[in-house]
Amino acid sequence: MKNDTRNFLICGVLLLAVAALPFFTNNFVIRFATDILMFAIMASAWNIIGGYTGYASFGNVVFFGIGAYITAIMMEKGGMNFAVAFIGAGFGAALFAILIGLPVLRLRGHYFAIATLGVAEAMKALVQNLEITEGNSGIYLPMLNLSVKGQYYFFFYMMLGTLVLTLLVTYFMLNAKFGYSLIAIREDEDAANSVGINTTYAKTMAFALSGLFTGLAGSVYAYQQAFIKPEPAFTVHTTVKMIVMAVFGGMGKLFGPLLGAFSIEIISEVLSNYFLVAHTLFFGIVVILAIVFTPKGIIDLITQKKFGLAYFLQNIREHRI
Amino acid sequence: MILQIIINGILKGGLYALMAIGMSLIWGVMDIINIAHGSFIMLGAFTTYWLFTLFGIDPFLSLVASMTVLFILGYAVQKYLINLVIRASAFITLILAFGIEIFINNSALVMWTADVRKVKVPYGAANFSIGNFVTVPTVRLLAFLLVIIISIILFYILNKTNLGRSIRATSQDLDAARLVGVDVARTYAVTFGLGVGAAGAAGTLWAILFPISPMMGGILTLKSFVVVIIGGLGNMLGPLIGGLTLGVTEALGSNWFGSTYENLISFTILVLVLIIRPQGILGGTE
Numbered sequence: 106m107k108n109d110t111r112n113f114l115i116c117g118v119l120l121l122a123v124a125a126l127p128f129f130t131n132n133f134v135i136r137f138a139t140d141i142l143m144f145a146i147m148a149s150a151w152n153i154i155g156g157y158t159g160y161a162s163f164g165n166v167v168f169f170g171i172g173a174y175i176t177a178i179m180m181e182k183g184g185m186n187f188a189v190a191f192i193g194a195g196f197g198a199a200l201f202a203i204l205i206g207l208p209v210l211r212l213r214g215h216y217f218a219i220a221t222l223g224v225a226e227a228m229k230a231l232v233q234n235l236e237i238t239e240g241n242s243g244i245y246l247p248m249l250n251l252s253v254k255g256q257y258y259f260f261f262y263m264m265l266g267t268l269v270l271t272l273l274v275t276y277f278m279l280n281a282k283f284g285y286s287l288i289a290i291r292e293d294e295d296a297a298n299s300v301g302i303n304t305t306y307a308k309t310m311a312f313a314l315s316g317l318f319t320g321l322a323g324s325v326y327a328y329q330q331a332f333i334k335p336e337p338a339f340t341v342h343t344t345v346k347m348i349v350m351a352v353f354g355g356m357g358k359l360f361g362p363l364l365g366a367f368s369i370e371i372i373s374e375v376l377s378n379y380f381l382v383a384h385t386l387f388f389g390i391v392v393i394l395a396i397v398f399t400p401k402g403i404i405d406l407i408t409q410k411k412f413g414l415a416y417f418l419q420n421i422r423e424h425r426i
Numbered sequence: 427m428i429l430q431i432i433i434n435g436i437l438k439g440g441l442y443a444l445m446a447i448g449m450s451l452i453w454g455v456m457d458i459i460n461i462a463h464g465s466f467i468m469l470g471a472f473t474t475y476w477l478f479t480l481f482g483i484d485p486f487l488s489l490v491a492s493m494t495v496l497f498i499l500g501y502a503v504q505k506y507l508i509n510l511v512i513r514a515s516a517f518i519t520l521i522l523a524f525g526i527e528i529f530i531n532n533s534a535l536v537m538w539t540a541d542v543r544k545v546k547v548p549y550g551a552a553n554f555s556i557g558n559f560v561t562v563p564t565v566r567l568l569a570f571l572l573v574i575i576i577s578i579i580l581f582y583i584l585n586k587t588n589l590g591r592s593i594r595a596t597s598q599d600l601d602a603a604r605l606v607g608v609d610v611a612r613t614y615a616v617t618f619g620l621g622v623g624a625a626g627a628a629g630t631l632w633a634i635l636f637p638i639s640p641m642m643g644g645i646l647t648l649k650s651f652v653v654v655i656i657g658g659l660g661n662m663l664g665p666l667i668g669g670l671t672l673g674v675t676e677a678l679g680s681n682w683f684g685s686t687y688e689n690l691i692s693f694t695i696l697v698l699v700l701i702i703r704p705q706g707i708l709g710g711t712e
Contacts (some may be wrong), residue, residue, distance in 0.1 A: 189447050208701045222648070222651070231690055309676050341644070386529060388528060392524065396521050399511050421510050421511075424510065425510045
């Protein structure tokens with residue numbers, strides 16, 4: 106209990122420090138921090154279904170795209186304000202997750218991964234062809250009526266608030282029966298079923314939560330960009346980024362994805378400063394090295410307090426043939 | 427008219443089958459989903475492109491070269507990289523493959539720029555007619571025949587040779603295979619090499635028929651998924667059936683709804699097959 110209080114205090118202080126960040130930095134840093142927060146939301150949301158429940162979704166970008174498009178359509182075509190569109194985007198994405206999750210979550214392992222990838226690609230192709238989404242030409246959103254500085258602040262705090270909400274819900278979920286049933290499903294779904302856990306319900310709800318938060322991130326993103334198109338909104342690379350961040354930080358750990366989003370974004374930023382053209386190439390190398398040497402994520406590295414060559418070599422020895 | 431569309435679909439389906447055959451082999455034997463598959467196809471296409479552009483070597487001859495180059499590359503990638511994490515969860519190898527894909531695509535982009543290129547062979551547009559109402563493009567027909575030949579060779583290797591026996595033994599039970607003296611690390615490397623070599627062959631044929639660019643791999647990987655899923659794993663006929671189904675459905679669908687719906691049709695089929703019959707048309711029960 107004493108430990109819990111201490112951890113809460115540490116989290117509170119860290120949160121205050123992050124929240125105070127815009128007052129001490131320039132617009133560039135605020136914008137960069139907003140991007141990190143956005144990916145931290147998505148990686149944490151992915152963690153709910155991929156990390157805790159053990160269903161590696163390869164199509165989570167579909168919720169991001171749906172959130173972005175619902176926001177665009179509600180604001181531009183429906184004339185509603187952002188607050189309504191934001192909530193609509195979250196619930197729209199969650200509803201979509203439930204509808205698609207009911208059939209798709211019956212699949213396991215690779216098949217689930219490919220099916221979700223297929224859903225995301227099919228959705229992209231659909232958005233490219235529909236009239237209401239204006240196909241490949243994209244939709245413009247109304248601009249936020251604030252000063253430049255004010256806009257930077259607004260989107261930073263929107264993302265920060267959404268991230269805190271995501272982490273809080275995940276935290277309370279983990280300490281409730283629901284969280285335990287998710288972990289039971291990850292460890293052995295048939296056993297979970299036979300001890301009376303309603304696995305279909307638990308999985309679908311986890312997928313819906315994952316969709317909800319990813320949709321919220323997409324909504325803020327759309328408003329921030331003021332223009333969205335199918336290709337960046339539904340690109341498979343966003344899914345890859347979420348997963349790489351969650352794995353790099355530590356899957357199935359509350360703060361793992363956050364840590365992963367932070368480190369991966371910093372690494373990409375440094376690389377793109379040094380290598381104008383080839384930075385994505387080096388990013389590939391980073392992913393490969395991270396998977397080979399720290400498959401359990403950097404949070405494992407930190408909490409185990411094992412540094413040095415021995416830790417990396419042991420990881421390899423465990424998994425090679 | 428409808429007959430022509432079906433024939434076009436079948437011929438394109440042959441190419442899809444060749445794309446998917448390597449992915450199916452790697453997936454079936456090692457339970458690795460090779461996300462970088464399309465990137466290997468791209469490398470095969472560029473091998474053919476450079477051999478043709480620099481040395482004037484006929485694309486059909488360079489087929490041997492691209493298969494060899496990609497076999498060696500695949501062997502090395504499996505032996506020195508994927509084998510290091512092969513016992514971790516299947517999901518880890520999936521992300522490793524993503525890393526490899528990013529690396530290959532962007533290396534190609536740095537070396538060869540994003541330009542769209544074309545192998546301009548004089549016989550590229552050659553065709554012949556059957557009974558005055560159906561036109562068959564010669565190159566596509568040759569490609570289709572090659573797919574069948576390569577499938578037969580792979581079938582022979584898997585079922586009639588010692589190598590094939592060790593591949594099948596390893597795929598059934600890694601540790602048991604090792605106990606009876608199979609060099610599993612090498613077997614895995616050879617399997618990955620064979621799969622990637624088949625991707626190289628698909629790349630060569632793709633380069634003869636369509637324009638190529640370093641970023642072409644992504645959509646080819648996705649199409650290969652669709653074919654593997656439709657056909658089902660663990661059967662050499664699977665990719666062929668899957669490829670033909672996808673080719674014909676796409677051709678008919680584009681004809682009825684317009685060609686912008688092509689991708690929507692393929693991915694809808696993918697999701698529907700997974701939901702209704704996840705083991706594929708030919709797959710057995712798992």
